[in-house]
Amino acid sequence: MRVPLLALLVLLLITSLVEAVEKPFNFNETPGKLPKEVVPTEYAIRIIPNLGNFTFSGNEIVKLNVRSPVRELVLNGLELKIEAASIDGKDLPLTAIRTDNQKELLTLTLPSEFSAGDHALTLRFTGKINQQGQGLFYMRYQEHGSGARKVMLGTQFEATDARRFFPCWDEPAFRARFQLSVVVPENWLAVSNMPIESEQKIGDGKEVRFASTPPMSSYLNVFVAGELDSIESRVGPTQIRVIATKGKAELGRYALEASAEILKYYNDYFGVPYPLPKLDQIAIPGGFGGAMENWGGITYYESVLLFDPQNSSAATKQSIYEVIAHEVAHMWFGDLVTMAWWDNLWLNEGFASWMGSKCTAHFNPQWEVWLARELPRDPTRRSGIAKEAAMEGDARSTTHPIQQPIATEAEANSAFDDITYKKGQSFLRMLESFLGEAVFRDGIRRYIAAHKYSNTTTADLWNALSEASNKSVGEIAAGWTEQPGFPLVTVKREADSRVRLTQERFTANFKNAPPLIWQIPLTYSVVGETPATLLMTDKTAVLENIPADRPLKLNINGAGNYRVEYDDRSWELLVKALPTLGVEDRVNLMSDAWAFVQVGRSPASLYFRLIEKLPASIDLAEREQIINVLDFVNGLLVGSSEREKFQGYARSLLRPTFEALGWVPKPDELPNAGRLRASSISALGYLNDPETIAGCRERFEKYLGDPASLSPDLRAPVLAVVGRYADEKTWNKLHELGLKTTSIEDKQNYYNALACATDPKLVKKTLAIALADELPTSRAIFLVSRVARDSGHPDIAWEFAKTNMKALLAKVDAAGANRYAPSLFTFFSDDSRADELRNYAKKNLPHASAPEVAKALDEIQFRAEFRDRFVSQLPALIHGGVK
Numbered sequence: 001m002r003v004p005l006l007a008l009l010v011l012l013l014i015t016s017l018v019e020a021v022e023k024p025f026n027f028n029e030t031p032g033k034l035p036k037e038v039v040p041t042e043y044a045i046r047i048i049p050n051l052g053n054f055t056f057s058g059n060e061i062v063k064l065n066v067r068s069p070v071r072e073l074v075l076n077g078l079e080l081k082i083e084a085a086s087i088d089g090k091d092l093p094l095t096a097i098r099t100d101n102q103k104e105l106l107t108l109t110l111p112s113e114f115s116a117g118d119h120a121l122t123l124r125f126t127g128k129i130n131q132q133g134q135g136l137f138y139m140r141y142q143e144h145g146s147g148a149r150k151v152m153l154g155t156q157f158e159a160t161d162a163r164r165f166f167p168c169w170d171e172p173a174f175r176a177r178f179q180l181s182v183v184v185p186e187n188w189l190a191v192s193n194m195p196i197e198s199e200q201k202i203g204d205g206k207e208v209r210f211a212s213t214p215p216m217s218s219y220l221n222v223f224v225a226g227e228l229d230s231i232e233s234r235v236g237p238t239q240i241r242v243i244a245t246k247g248k249a250e251l252g253r254y255a256l257e258a259s260a261e262i263l264k265y266y267n268d269y270f271g272v273p274y275p276l277p278k279l280d281q282i283a284i285p286g287g288f289g290g291a292m293e294n295w296g297g298i299t300y301y302e303s304v305l306l307f308d309p310q311n312s313s314a315a316t317k318q319s320i321y322e323v324i325a326h327e328v329a330h331m332w333f334g335d336l337v338t339m340a341w342w343d344n345l346w347l348n349e350g351f352a353s354w355m356g357s358k359c360t361a362h363f364n365p366q367w368e369v370w371l372a373r374e375l376p377r378d379p380t381r382r383s384g385i386a387k388e389a390a391m392e393g394d395a396r397s398t399t400h401p402i403q404q405p406i407a408t409e410a411e412a413n414s415a416f417d418d419i420t421y422k423k424g425q426s427f428l429r430m431l432e433s434f435l436g437e438a439v440f441r442d443g444i445r446r447y448i449a450a451h452k453y454s455n456t457t458t459a460d461l462w463n464a465l466s467e468a469s470n471k472s473v474g475e476i477a478a479g480w481t482e483q484p485g486f487p488l489v490t491v492k493r494e495a496d497s498r499v500r501l502t503q504e505r506f507t508a509n510f511k512n513a514p515p516l517i518w519q520i521p522l523t524y525s526v527v528g529e530t531p532a533t534l535l536m537t538d539k540t541a542v543l544e545n546i547p548a549d550r551p552l553k554l555n556i557n558g559a560g561n562y563r564v565e566y567d568d569r570s571w572e573l574l575v576k577a578l579p580t581l582g583v584e585d586r587v588n589l590m591s592d593a594w595a596f597v598q599v600g601r602s603p604a605s606l607y608f609r610l611i612e613k614l615p616a617s618i619d620l621a622e623r624e625q626i627i628n629v630l631d632f633v634n635g636l637l638v639g640s641s642e643r644e645k646f647q648g649y650a651r652s653l654l655r656p657t658f659e660a661l662g663w664v665p666k667p668d669e670l671p672n673a674g675r676l677r678a679s680s681i682s683a684l685g686y687l688n689d690p691e692t693i694a695g696c697r698e699r700f701e702k703y704l705g706d707p708a709s710l711s712p713d714l715r716a717p718v719l720a721v722v723g724r725y726a727d728e729k730t731w732n733k734l735h736e737l738g739l740k741t742t743s744i745e746d747k748q749n750y751y752n753a754l755a756c757a758t759d760p761k762l763v764k765k766t767l768a769i770a771l772a773d774e775l776p777t778s779r780a781i782f783l784v785s786r787v788a789r790d791s792g793h794p795d796i797a798w799e800f801a802k803t804n805m806k807a808l809l810a811k812v813d814a815a816g817a818n819r820y821a822p823s824l825f826t827f828f829s830d831d832s833r834a835d836e837l838r839n840y841a842k843k844n845l846p847h848a849s850a851p852e853v854a855k856a857l858d859e860i861q862f863r864a865e866f867r868d869r870f871v872s873q874l875p876a877l878i879h880g881g882v883k
Ligand SMILES: [Zn+2]
Pocket: 293, 326, 327, 330, 348, 349, 352
């Protein structure tokens, strides 16, 4: 067959891209700054924190294996002052030590050449205890019950901050044993990766010595200490504990039970039992906002670990389970086997996200884990169904492949994004459903057994899965992990019961995107019949024997990471068959339809006519998909004269569901009804629905007198609606309640409500809280993003942030530093703001922020274009909508 020259060139380009397959793990060839001639094998570290001035002093002895003769030692250190050094027992003059702050390196010139073999390095140093979650940090908090102001310590090292705690070879492939000793006040509990080996009184405190870890990466070290309590149980030989500040450990009961269930599941799934003697889940009341998989000592921001049966919502319960399942999966994927370099971060994060969801869904089918949108809604990310959020970003020009080159520390910290986590997760789910659950698990067991206590690249995982499945997994996977974007498959009916499928790259706001091709593990079925699979390896494929009058659905259950566009005839048949489709397939059609509207492939009516034809149901995922879309448009239309009209239309779509649910739970309602009631109230309140607003105010008044009168599920939405329409008196009341409570969940609800206030005077009052001392640092800084999104005044939020940027950035951790300022622009839909961001970035932001700036610029442009297009279609939409 003749191929036109241009097409041939394109094909060659595509082929060369996909075939740039990486090699299995090889220590010498692993990227990084540190020379590979010297390898640390054992660290003995002793740290003495000084709580008076938030500094610490420390010393360490590092056993080194020198693989070939060297004249200098190069290791990582940051914001540490080296006070003494010796090598093999001989002192080194301080002039022999060079500190490069920019490269975060320490270079020690040796008095003479080091021969190959074993050596020992001893260092004495001092460092600082940070306010934000970077290296060793302190947290101030109110003690449960007494309300007394207390302080405690914690660490956060991933990606590259272990080097702020002790000088080390701080790259993941340099595995070593770590033995930590710390000096803390006598009434403190100290926790690290391993159990306590000994304790002895020293001065007015005590010295705690922890057992040595197995060989692991430096970023997995942990140290937490304070006035802490714990509860515990066992799973086989493993002691499991939940640790929290004094008085709160019992709130860890749910987490303890969940951890036991999850640990047993993984012991079986991975085929290698959890290898450490203990596994702690540690709740910390500030410092950072998420959770961190330190081996044997996982840290969590308190609200994603502690559950109060009287006062916590069902959504909190679910997010606790999901986060624990994600973090515990890392004990194998990440800790026992670690990615060789940050370019393969997805091996940790995509896998833990997939495994955590799989385990959560296994034990809690009622939660519709694969369908549910993200919880809790994170103000720094576009809300949406997890897979959808990743696909939205992946369609833009600013996306990147799952595997991307990482040269600097800042790039490593920026790699923690939706593509790494959610596209990674989504691809693994598609691959598992293609290879089969049992075959996939067999491949994972081979992988863990072959690489335990070592490092890997993505190629090692594909090799294990290829052996288990006898399929060339690496070839299928390359297109998904090594090139950006994802495919759109178009469906076209032809004569003789044939259906032609064509793939192209799906893009949004991205002109002249380079064309790409994927090996797509397609699933399809004639509705009502058994699904079939097809590995689509070329630009087109043909399905035979599809009756012309029967509906055909591709991407069964929406498990695949691609979109499907049907020709008119196929779409009509599918819409008619809607009531017979499962909820997963309906949500998949809705998500694809909305994506086509957003990128301008279809008019808005495609989506809205579809949802008007949905069978009456109160299915959570389906309704939340709609709420998500309406929320997004409602936010986009702030300040537009068309907003009121849209709100009326949107209310007419949501009210029937809420009326069926009612304000008060019914004894026999579906398990998800509570969650849907909460999202409906929040959405209708946002849409200015007078009855909902009045209902929320009434319940708030009652709640003030009797907090138990408002069910935990409804607190967040009711308070948010009250906050949105608050006058100064109500604002003050909410603020007073927030100041007083020691429950992190209640506190969060009150401050989130403050962030919703739309009165500019109150918006400014809320923003000022970000600079005060009343919220944990990680929450204080996100208050600004919340205001930008929820108040409808991103302009006031940005003015405030610009004026106070230095103070705000002092509270941001490493992962957030590059994206903080640009992220505040993603709530604008006005082109003039793009220029403002460009100018601001040029003058104020480091080079490492460039990708985040590009994403924000793209988002502003996308929102501006989409808003205008949507407004022009609105009249037809509303008048055409007969309900
Ligand atoms: Zn993770």
